[in-house]
Amino acid sequence: MKTRIPPGIPRPLLALLPPLAACFLQWQFWAVIRPSAWLLFYPAVFCSSWIGGPFAGLFATALSTALAWWFFIPPEYGFLKADAESIVSAAVFVGMGILFSHGHARLRQATQQAAESREAAHDANDRLQVAALEAARRALHSAQALPLHSAPLDLFPQPAVATEVAPLTLVVEDNPDMNAILAEALGRRYRVATAFDGQEGLAKALELRPDLIVTDLMMPGMNGDSMLRQLRGHGQLRDTPVVVLTANADEDLRVKLLQEGVQDYVHKPFLVEELLTRADRLLSERKRTRDRFEMLVRSSPNGIVLVDREGRIVLFNAALEKMFGYPRAELLGQTVELLVPERLRERHVQSRREFAAHPEIRAMGARRDLSGRHKDGREIPVEIGLTPVDTEQGPMVLTTIIDITQRKQAENEIRERTTQLEAINKELETFTYSVSHDLKAPLRGIDGYSRLLLEDHAAQLDEEGRKFLANVRQGAQQMGQLIEDLLAYSRMERRAMQRNPVALADLVRAVVGEMDDEIRSRSVELRLEVPPLLAHADPDGLLCVLRNVLGNALKFSRDAKPPLVEIGAREENDTVLIWVKDNGIGFDVKFHERIFEIFQRLQRSEDYPGTGIGLAIVKKAMQRMGGQVWAESTPGEGATFFMRLPGATPPHAESANTAESNGAPP
């Protein structure tokens, strides 16, 4: 029961009010209440004594009695001539009034005593704790004679390579003795910083970034839990483990703090060993995580370096040492520009600043060639990846460096080899050219002189002689054709293929026109069913293909009566299918692969002349144009050669599209 008096209102007044109020109310409702004269005065006195205390209660009793006697006890408005009943009821009332007052007085006393006791208990607790710690300490000292850890030294953490430096703990405790003892206990194993209230604790935590915080909750000024709440708001301190010293009574607070990420509780009074154990556990967990991270960094085959805002090297791994040839000691604390070639150092500092302003994960200089500088001065081609990280010591950049010397070497080798291959290809071209020229010349001679012999010296030759010469000529001609075909094949292999939209119908008509004489002389029935389709092809290549395929169709249907050749085309999805069908001698499909090979012939050359290269040229050409060729046939019933090419959209449709997208009317 809180006896809170609104400020500024004196007690006597309060004592007055309830009785007067009761009197007034009773007067108003006397008709209903009569004859209970004391009815409302009882609660009035109760209130007065409750609010105002015992004396107010007594005064109110007196006042109420007077008021009641005057106003409500018959005869009304007089003090004398009351009957026995009235006097008894008055006496009862006064008695009750006194009882209320007394009762409240005692209640008040009791509450006050309780509060005092609690405070005293708290105080006693603390003192007990101090005593216990002190005792433990003395016991330990006498047992082990450990040197005392002196005041915390250089608290700004050195750049760590491995955590050989002891973790830093922060003790926030307002009781100076307790604070000292905690500091001392923790100081045996760790570095310690101290603070004596929440505000100081917060400031020191932000400045020093401790590995562990041990804090009391009840402190003057800013208490423990608001300090923690504020701490957690800062990114780097979000994960700092916290041990809270709490008294038993703070149950609700404990639950709340658990939710806020307090790692552990130590109840007061506690054993120093308990605190140390918990601190150890938290710190070792933290160390384990850090160790894991360091192990990852250490074992990485790529160089890893952690660089702070000023460009100083904070952390690195063995791979980095090896890559750049610096022993560990020479890298610590150096700026990262040590690893950058001199000519690039200035720009690197600039880039670093720019990156710090807009940090993001990225590969550095994606299209540039990056170099690092080895200790011995030579430059190493590298690839660098940057990741900004938030650490306890502030924002830093985690940099991964990969030595790409080998990759560069491989690239160079490839480039060299490509150049070599290109040179060889050029040589081959020159060779082919020379071959064609040099082979054809003697052939001309052979053919020419044989002919001249036949013409000018026919008289000196007999039948047989003339026949021999005819054979010589034929041989020369065949060889000439062979050379031509070989050259054509080699050209098909080597030359650059264009990829244009080609009007099929036009090409077919052109080829048919070339062979017009032959078609007419053999009375070939030619059927053309070529719709106006477009295909992506090299025009000369496709001409060559059609020439060869149509030539074959005509050749092998020579003996049919009548020879029938059909050329057609149709669109299939995104491709164009062309076919040339004849009713000639056909071939057995088991030779399907062979007929497309070079020099493979299925017929005797005297029956069907040819060099055996035509279809090889066709296949090579189709391949290089991104198409396919195949054939279907039944011996004696002709053959159909199919060619598939990628389709093309008509150019006017394309330009219409672009015109539309450019906003111009189509």
Added chain:
Amino acid sequence: MTLSTALPGMPDATRAPPCGAIAPILLVEDNPMDADLTLRAFAKRKFTNPVHVARDGEEALAWLRRWEAGEPTPLVILLDLKLPRVSGLEVLRRIKEDNRWCNIPVVVLTSSTDDLDVRTAYRLGANSYIVKPVDFDKFMDVAAQIEVYWCALNQPPCIDRSAT
């Protein structure tokens, strides 16, 4: 039917140039058999203009000096490309770059079908590019056509020896 008289209204093959002397043909050909066959082909067609033969690029260029000295320039130069010492393309270039001789028609007569050769020849100013067939009959046809076209039909250019 001899081709040289096949065209009506044409004088016979021995055409006198405006300057008066009988105009020759210059054949630049290193292969002796090819040269011989060409000459015989011309002979078979009853071609009577003299045919001078240069056996390599240097001999061909020597002719340039002879024209300077006053000898009659040819009606047409038949030029093979694959020549020892100075190449056919080089000869072509020298002729076409010289303002005095650039108007003389040059017919490249070679066995090469190489695209690059064709392009370069035309770029350097060749008037025509003909591939020598292996077949002798065809070869004779080609020779005849060349002769008819360039020696009978074509109006030869006027040569200005003082041009620079």
